[in-house]
Amino acid sequence: MINTTATIAGVSFKNPIVMASGTFGFGREYGRLYDVSLLGGISGKGLTLHAKAGNPGIRVYETPSGMLNSVGLENPGVEAFLAKELPYWETLDTARIVNLGGNTLADYVLGAELIQRDADARLLAGKPAVDMIELNISCPNVKEGGIAFGVKTPAAQEVVRAVRAATSLPLAVKLSPNAEDIAEMAVMCEAEGADAVSLINTISGMKIDVRRRRSVFNNLYAGLSGPAIKPVALRMVHQVSRRVTIPVIGMGGITSATDIIEFIMAGATVIQVGTYNFMNLRAGSTLVEELQQFMKEENISSLDEIRGIV
Amino acid sequence: MATVISNERLAEGVYHLVVEGGNSGEMGQFYMLRAWGAYPLLSRPLSIHQVNDNGVEFLYHVVGEGTEILAALNPGDPLELEGPFGTGFPQVEGKVALVGGGIGIAPLYYCAQKLPGSDIYLGFSREPFRTEAFRPLAAELTVDVGGLILDSVDFSAYDHIFVCGPHPMLKAAQLKGIAPDSGGKRPAVYLSLENRMACGIGACLVCSVSCKDGQRKACADGPVFLAEEVLFHD
Numbered sequence: 001m002i003n004t005t006a007t008i009a010g011v012s013f014k015n016p017i018v019m020a021s022g023t024f025g026f027g028r029e030y031g032r033l034y035d036v037s038l039l040g041g042i043s044g045k046g047l048t049l050h051a052k053a054g055n056p057g058i059r060v061y062e063t064p065s066g067m068l069n070s071v072g073l074e075n076p077g078v079e080a081f082l083a084k085e086l087p088y089w090e091t092l093d094t095a096r097i098v099n100l101g102g103n104t105l106a107d108y109v110l111g112a113e114l115i116q117r118d119a120d121a122r123l124l125a126g127k128p129a130v131d132m133i134e135l136n137i138s139c140p141n142v143k144e145g146g147i148a149f150g151v152k153t154p155a156a157q158e159v160v161r162a163v164r165a166a167t168s169l170p171l172a173v174k175l176s177p178n179a180e181d182i183a184e185m186a187v188m189c190e191a192e193g194a195d196a197v198s199l200i201n202t203i204s205g206m207k208i209d210v211r212r213r214r215s216v217f218n219n220l221y222a223g224l225s226g227p228a229i230k231p232v233a234l235r236m237v238h239q240v241s242r243r244v245t246i247p248v249i250g251m252g253g254i255t256s257a258t259d260i261i262e263f264i265m266a267g268a269t270v271i272q273v274g275t276y277n278f279m280n281l282r283a284g285s286t287l288v289e290e291l292q293q294f295m296k297e298e299n300i301s302s303l304d305e306i307r308g309i310v
Numbered sequence: 311m312a313t314v315i316s317n318e319r320l321a322e323g324v325y326h327l328v329v330e331g332g333n334s335g336e337m338g339q340f341y342m343l344r345a346w347g348a349y350p351l352l353s354r355p356l357s358i359h360q361v362n363d364n365g366v367e368f369l370y371h372v373v374g375e376g377t378e379i380l381a382a383l384n385p386g387d388p389l390e391l392e393g394p395f396g397t398g399f400p401q402v403e404g405k406v407a408l409v410g411g412g413i414g415i416a417p418l419y420y421c422a423q424k425l426p427g428s429d430i431y432l433g434f435s436r437e438p439f440r441t442e443a444f445r446p447l448a449a450e451l452t453v454d455v456g457g458l459i460l461d462s463v464d465f466s467a468y469d470h471i472f473v474c475g476p477h478p479m480l481k482a483a484q485l486k487g488i489a490p491d492s493g494g495k496r497p498a499v500y501l502s503l504e505n506r507m508a509c510g511i512g513a514c515l516v517c518s519v520s521c522k523d524g525q526r527k528a529c530a531d532g533p534v535f536l537a538e539e540v541l542f543h544d
Contacts, residue, residue, distance in 0.1 A: 065348070
């Protein structure tokens, strides 16, 4: 019997395959193609306190083995999510992770409070609630000063501390590879009471339209994801998992069972699948099957056997 | 998995792909196609040109890496089809004009079959293609090469106008559709938008369209929108 389960802060994952924020909506669309309850978990589309329209202009551009995106966190806002999407999540048998972004410290805190209040009410009513908050400090900017929360550790610390105080839900902090020192950032998150860190978010990148002599993106830069970033992501997961005792959620360019195993061997407890969802609309079910098959072939009976062995 | 039946070159960079498999879809809907492994990363959205008993047909223009691979496909080659996706043109009653520019004529062939008696307007910047296939389906067929096909369309003569073509043409059709009424009919103008997509099913929000009532998804809420709902930014 192959055991693919994992646990983070009391949240159990039937397998280590979690769909990454921003690539899976809230699961409904993929739910029409396959049973998304097969998955270990879903991290929903990144939410901000208020709805966001996202960025104008081109939002995606393919690169060698990857893609740049500039969606700009288009989302319905926390309240609309709780009212309209969470009832769908109730029907699923998978870990429910809310990805929370923000423009200001106050937005993060108010968003976390709303999610906490909703979870309290649901649990009281005996209904499934959000299992975990994944705090996205990886792309938005501080209102004043313009320093990205996710780049400088002191700025990130302020957000993690404030959100930790605002919620008792399991809290993962999603880290940016653009951080000045991602391992130091992770150590800070653990010290501030985070239950996990997830990494990596996209790498800041660029594409120039040479005929028009300008960036293809209105925002100049965009986030690089896909297989192109896998070696960087794997290295960072390895580095970070050696510096913290809390679980690491690893992601970046995973498209196969062997990619998953690599991340687990580097120290990840569970992994997230992002861009691969666009390459294969049934990525989730494909990987669940492939992972079982691979573990059988390699005589791996439990992921605990290989976690962090490299 | 689907199989290529034929992949015929019609004009410079324009191909007619007939595929066995995936024999369903409404007019204006699309499929995501993939005839390669991991790279290019994304599948390509192509609108339905026609649905036949065994499969589906597409018209496409070679614009980049993905469509270049499609152009090299031979009969018998496998390809992956996901779909049909999207919200297409509505089934309507009354006098209908189908207006296509360049490769934008692709979805209108299926419309012409579903809406017999429509007037069809096809515009090309250089070399026309597929016009003779449209002829038997049209009450009246107008073909223009090098001009602006919209100039040939009297909007006040129709109840419904379906438009598919390059971005400037869609904007022009929107303006014409909301121009002051000249005494004739005021048609409902529908535009089929062509946006970059990643997932094609409404999850990634890459193909977001600004509309009067907020952001909508070209892949799931569209690609067909009522012209008056769309806000063109450039």
